[in-house]
Amino acid sequence: MESLKRALRKSPEKLQLLADLVEVSIDGTRDIFVNRPVDMEHVRYIGFDMDYTLAIYHKQEIEALAFHKTLEKLVSQKGYPEDLLQLEYNAEHIIRGLLVDRHKGNLLKINRFKQVQRVYHGTQELPVSTYYNDRVDQSDAERYASVDTLFSLPEAYLFVLLVDRQDAGLLGEHSYAELYDDIRESIDMTHRDGSLKSAIIADLPRYIYQDPHLSLALDKFIQSGKKLFVLTNSEYYYTEKVMDFLLDSDNLEYTSWRDYFEIIIVNGRKPSFFNGKNPFYLVDETTEADLPLPPGPLEQGKIYSQGNYLALEELIGAQGNEILYVGDHIFGDVLRSDKDSNWQTVLVVEELESELRKTEELRDRQLRMRRLTNKLDKLHYELHMYSSQMNTLQRLEQTEVDFTEPERRALDKTREELNSNLALCRKDIERTEKKIRHLRSEISNYYHPVWGPLFHVEDEMSRFAVQVRGYASLYTSRVSNFFFHPLERYYKSLRDIMPHDRWMELFS
Numbered sequence: 001m002e003s004l005k006r007a008l009r010k011s012p013e014k015l016q017l018l019a020d021l022v023e024v025s026i027d028g029t030r031d032i033f034v035n036r037p038v039d040m041e042h043v044r045y046i047g048f049d050m051d052y053t054l055a056i057y058h059k060q061e062i063e064a065l066a067f068h069k070t071l072e073k074l075v076s077q078k079g080y081p082e083d084l085l086q087l088e089y090n091a092e093h094i095i096r097g098l099l100v101d102r103h104k105g106n107l108l109k110i111n112r113f114k115q116v117q118r119v120y121h122g123t124q125e126l127p128v129s130t131y132y133n134d135r136v137d138q139s140d141a142e143r144y145a146s147v148d149t150l151f152s153l154p155e156a157y158l159f160v161l162l163v164d165r166q167d168a169g170l171l172g173e174h175s176y177a178e179l180y181d182d183i184r185e186s187i188d189m190t191h192r193d194g195s196l197k198s199a200i201i202a203d204l205p206r207y208i209y210q211d212p213h214l215s216l217a218l219d220k221f222i223q224s225g226k227k228l229f230v231l232t233n234s235e236y237y238y239t240e241k242v243m244d245f246l247l248d249s250d251n252l253e254y255t256s257w258r259d260y261f262e263i264i265i266v267n268g269r270k271p272s273f274f275n276g277k278n279p280f281y282l283v284d285e286t287t288e289a290d291l292p293l294p295p296g297p298l299e300q301g302k303i304y305s306q307g308n309y310l311a312l313e314e315l316i317g318a319q320g321n322e323i324l325y326v327g328d329h330i331f332g333d334v335l336r337s338d339k340d341s342n343w344q345t346v347l348v349v350e351e352l353e354s355e356l357r358k359t360e361e362l363r364d365r366q367l368r369m370r371r372l373t374n375k376l377d378k379l380h381y382e383l384h385m386y387s388s389q390m391n392t393l394q395r396l397e398q399t400e401v402d403f404t405e406p407e408r409r410a411l412d413k414t415r416e417e418l419n420s421n422l423a424l425c426r427k428d429i430e431r432t433e434k435k436i437r438h439l440r441s442e443i444s445n446y447y448h449p450v451w452g453p454l455f456h457v458e459d460e461m462s463r464f465a466v467q468v469r470g471y472a473s474l475y476t477s478r479v480s481n482f483f484f485h486p487l488e489r490y491y492k493s494l495r496d497i498m499p500h501d502r503w504m505e506l507f508s
Contacts, residue, residue, distance in 0.1 A: 028360070029353040030484060032476040035469050038344050038491040044318045045262075046221055049270075049327035050232035052150050053348050054479055055242050056209040059150070062200070064089040065207065066187065067154040069196050073186035080171065080182075087161055093123075094153045094160070095451045096351065097464025099138060100145040105163040105176035107147075107156065109451055110136050111460035118451060122163035138463070145180065148330050148467075150350065155183050197238045204245045213480035215247050218260045224487035227316075229263035231273070231325070236266045236283050236303055256301075263298050263316070267305040270329070280307035280315075309343070326479060330467045347472035348479065355454055358447055365446075369439050376432045383425045390418045 048054050067089040074080040099108045106126070109118040116131035138144050147156045162179045165171050171179070190196040200207045221228060232239055247257035254260060269278060281290035283303040290305050298304060298315050313319040319342075326346040359366070393415055403411065444452035455465040468475055474491055476482075 029356040030477060030481045032346075032474055032481055032485060032491065034474055034491045034493045036344075036473045037493050038324070038473050040324075040490070041488045042321060043226065043324045043344070044322045045227050045229060045316060045324070047229045047231050047323065047325040047343075048479065049325075049329070049348075050230060050234055050239060050242060052328035052350065053326055054214065054230070055246055056211060056350065056478060057150070058207055058209055059350075060091045062207050063091050063150075063154045065199055066151070066190070066196060067158060069190040069199070070155060070158060070183060070187045073189045074182060077189060078182050078186060084165075087158075089154060090157060091153075092448075093450060094147065094156045095448055095454055096147060096150065096153070097454060097462055097467075098147040098156065098451070099136065099463070100147065100156060100159060100180060101143065102145060102177040102180045103143050105159075105166070105179070106130075107160065108136065109457050110138075110463045111457050112463070112466045113460070114138065114463075117457040117460075120160070120450070122160055122167060124164075145184075148464075149328065155187050158183050197234075201238065201241045204241070208242065208245060210246060211478060211480045213483045215254075215260075217480045217483035218247075219254075220483055220487060222260065226487070227262045228260055229265065229316075230261050231265045231268045231270070233268050233270055234266060236285065236288050236305070239264075239266045239303075258301050262300050263304065263312075264302070265304050265307055265312075269306055273307065274309050276308050278306040278308050280311055281305045324473075330464075330471060344473045345471065347468055347475040348477070349454075349468065349475050350477055351454055352475070352477040355447065358453075362443055362446055365439060365443055369436065369443065372432055372436050372439065376429065376436065379425055379429045379432060383422065383429065386418055386422045386425060390415070390422065393418065 051057075067087075068085075071084050071087060075082055075084055094107075097109070099110060100106075101108055105121055107120045108116050108131070111117050114135045114137075116128055116134060116136060119126040119128060119130050136144065138146065147153065159180050162171065162183070163176060166174055166176070166179060174182075218228060230239070230243070234242075243257040247254070247260060258264060265280075266283065269276070272278065280293045280298075281304065282293055283289075283305050284291050285303060293304070313323070321342070321344055323343040324346060325343045326348060328348040328350070330347065393411065397411065440458070447453035454462065455468070456462055461469070
């Protein structure tokens with residue numbers, strides 16, 4: 001709050017604007033969620049990725065740009081037909097967390113048990129039985145590719161469209177794997193030659209969202225004694241333009257975006273930053289060349305490149321849980337930093353806000369689903385009881401005991417009642433299961449018409465959810481959400497329970 005008071009003294013005319021920012025009440029979509037405990041009081045350094053972390057991109061615009069730039073490379077560099085340039089991007093067709101089956105030309109959504117739950121071949125949905133009893137080995141990089149970042153959505157959708165065209169005989173002799181590899185090489189070319197980033201720089205407001213709370217959140221970290229650093233894979237020229245656009249410091253006592261950060265590292269080469277031995281270099285800002293690192297500590301305001309986490313820890317005098325790193329890439333930012341460096345991690349999941357809003361809107365249907373599943377459990381229990389009673393009756397009739405006529409009539413009546421109850425129960429189970437299937441489909445389509453919710457598939461966690469839960473200490477939808485929380489907060493995780501623990505809860 002002290003930073004706001006200083007800002008108000010400096011710019012009194014912005015009193016109302018800043019007051020409005022302070023008074024914004026946080027809702028559940030902007031919360032910070034905890035997988036593993038994080039005591040912010042013990043965190044000394046907080047690092048940030050840039051793309052899709054500090055910089056939030058306008059989804060439709062940036063993905064369509066990457067899609068069309070990739071098409072241009074496919075045509076000009078890979079010899080694909082020019083009519084591909086007429087294809088349009090559909091931002092609603094792909095979500096994160098999918099797998100590309102490069103051999104079969106399929107997109108898969110799998111659950112936490114690595115079982116395939118949804119399959120699309122191009123734009124055509126296939127039955128799950130296509131992978132009957134298969135447990136997908138996602139570590140098989142020769143066959144499967146992950147759609148784990150928001151940057152990878154356009155290439156996945158382009159693969160979908162090219163699979164359709166290949167099946168229609170419009171692309172010549174290409175395997176599905178060759179199609180995917182050509183797409184990957186083409187999008188890599190747009191990054192290497194700067195064509196994608198040049199287009200973004202030329203119209204930053206079109207492609208990047210200026211979060212009004214970002215500078216306030218960073219300032220709040222600094223005022224609480226945290227030291228901040230940037231660690232991005234982007235080049236110096238692009239980082240400079242984007243960060244200068246993001247951090248308009250008119251209302252705070254910073255003359256440049258660089259003043260927020262103790263250390264700035266570009267071209268970080270993640271994930272190898274966390275397991276490699278690349279040395280640090282000083283960037284010549286005139287030529288953008290990497291110069292040998294001068295002796296002594298890293299200096300604020302200077303730009304460094306490459307490096308590795310061990311060298312960084314030695315230079316800043318902090319390690320492990322004293323460092324919190326915030327990024328959007330599960331593999332490059334979170335998994336590797338968590339496993340190799342033991343840094344604490346925050347995963348930025350931009351889609352979380354939309355997912356949570358839809359969950360709230362689906363509250364009544366979710367409650368109805370819970371009632372239906374509880375009813376189904378009860379019906380299955382009743383079916384089991386009636387079946388057990390029928391088995392007991394049949395065993396009784398097979399004994400050599402002589403029954404009197406009244407006893408025989410009682411047995412017959414009991415059998416009729418049990419048969420009637422079994423028939424009614426089975427019919428009720430069938431009706432209830434049909435309602436559940438219909439409602440589950442309705443709920444799933446509300447989240448996403450093709451793939452359903454990001455974090456679930458049917459009644460299980462999705463592959464993406466398992467990765468978030470397994471590797472991120474915290475996760476949230478944007479960096480600026482920290483502005484709404486106490487800086488010395490202890491983020492406590494929920495108590496882990498086993499299925500049998502729920503039995504004990506009945507007695508609490």
